[in-house]
Amino acid sequence: MRDAMSAAPVGDDVFGDDPTVNELQHRVAALLGKAAALYVPSGTMANQLALRCQTQHGDEVILHAKSHIYNYESAGAAALSGVQARPLDSSDGALDPAAIIAAVHDGADPHLAPTRLVCTENTHNGCGGVVVPAQNAAAIGAVARPRGLRMHLDGARLFNAAVASGSAPSALAAEFDTVSVCFSKGLGAPIGSVLAGDAVALSRAHRFRKMFGGGMRQAGVVAAAALFALDHNVQRLADDHRRARTLADELAALPDVQPHYGPASTNLVYFSLSPGHPLAEPDDRGAPRLVARLAARGVLITGSPSRLRAVTHLDVDDDALGHAVAAFRAELGGVGG
Ligand SMILES: Cc1ncc(COP(=O)(O)O)c(C=O)c1O
Known part of the structure; x- marks a missing residue:
């Protein structure tokens, strides 16, 4: 990947002149079955950008209560797009079409914010890194389209969903007007995401990218990493899923550990410790004490006292997984601890 980055032809992408960025945008648009894409x-x-280019201030956006957009984007929807979020919850990452129908405001009543956009997430991070079946997107589309709503998919881990489900990325993206994908997570690039969608939305997104300060110059250096990831790091996501499943099974065998890893899970292993467990207690940085204990053994995880998260990725091979399992056993009192 580093070699590909250093060899990349570049130009000024703010002027649309970077051949590597242009190649990436064309490839991702084609891969997702969309007319246009923006790095x-x-x-x-x-x-x-997806919110900003498809809404007006004062609109309402339906999204998942545990979604990244709602919880972890620093109130960007309110601050940057001036929209009101209407969160709907579920435990499996799917949105209930009946709940969407009940939540939609058509704009006729001046008391109510008109609903403009529905956002979903796949895989769904907050619900455990689970694949949300394409049928849910189709069911949402069936109620959203007749009501004039647009649809955005946060596909930060769409390639995980595609590999795990055996569906083409374009099939998982088919219902949506706009789709975001990330190259900096399981695909292993140092930076970068792409927003894909129809030409009108993407041309507005292009303008707002400039406004938000996201126009980059010789960005081909980093876009080359994303192209390399598309060529080399997609199918291998299945290895991450296999290792995550192994880790979840190993955690389940330890006392006081409850992994939340089901058949639809992929590379994120969420787990909790039994209430009152001493390693669940927060340290002076607010993290469960287990986090620093594992870090001292060379295993990096994140989490809150109620829920911890381990992630498998391309830098975790079978040996590294074995090392991680041994560290968990040593800290949590299993065999070999
Ligand atoms: C589902 C989801 N969407 C979006 C993002 C945001 O990506 P970034 O960290 O590149 O801003 C993340 C990050 O973890 C995520 O999990």
């Missing part, structure tokens, strides 16, 4: 620095920017 941006982060998944957050891709999502925020």
Whole structure:
């Protein structure tokens, strides 16, 4: 990947002149079955552009209560697009079409914010890195389209969903007007996301990318990493899923550990410790004590006292997984601890 980056032909992407960025945008648009695509620095920017280019201030956006857009983008929907979020919850990442129908405001009543956009997420991080079946998108589309709503998919981990489900990325993206994908997560690039969609939305997104400060110059250096990832790092996501499943099974065998990993899970292993477990107690940085204990053994995880998260990715091979399992056993009192 580093070699590909250093060899990349570049130009000024703010003027649309970077051949590597242009190649990436064309490839991702084709891969997702969309007319246009735009390279941006982060998944957050891709999502925020999707909101900004498809709504007006005072509109309402339906999204998942545990979604990244609603919880982890620093109130960007309110601050940058001036929209009101209408969160709907579920435990499996799917949105209930009946709940969408009940939540939609058509704009006739001046008390109510008109609903403009529905956002979904796949895989769904907050619900455990689970694949949300394409049928849910179709069911949402069936109620959203007749009501004039647009649809955005936060596909930060869409390639995980595609590999795990055996569906083409374009099939998972088919219902949506705009789709964001990230190259900096399981695909292993140092930076970069793409927003894809129809030409009108993407031309507005292009303008807002400039406004939000996301126009980059010789960005081909980093876009080359994303192209390399598309060529080399997509199918291998299945290895991450296999290792995550192994890790979840190993955690389930430890006392006081409850992994939340089901058949639809992919590369994110969420787990909790039994209430009152001493390693679930927060340290002076607010993280469960287990986090620093594992870090001292060379295993990096994140989490809150109620829920921890381990992620498998392309830098975790079978040996590294074995090392991680041994560290978990040593800290949590399993065999070999
Ligand atoms: C589902 C989802 N969407 C969007 C993002 C944002 O990506 P970035 O960190 O590149 O802004 C993340 C980051 O973890 C995510 O999990």
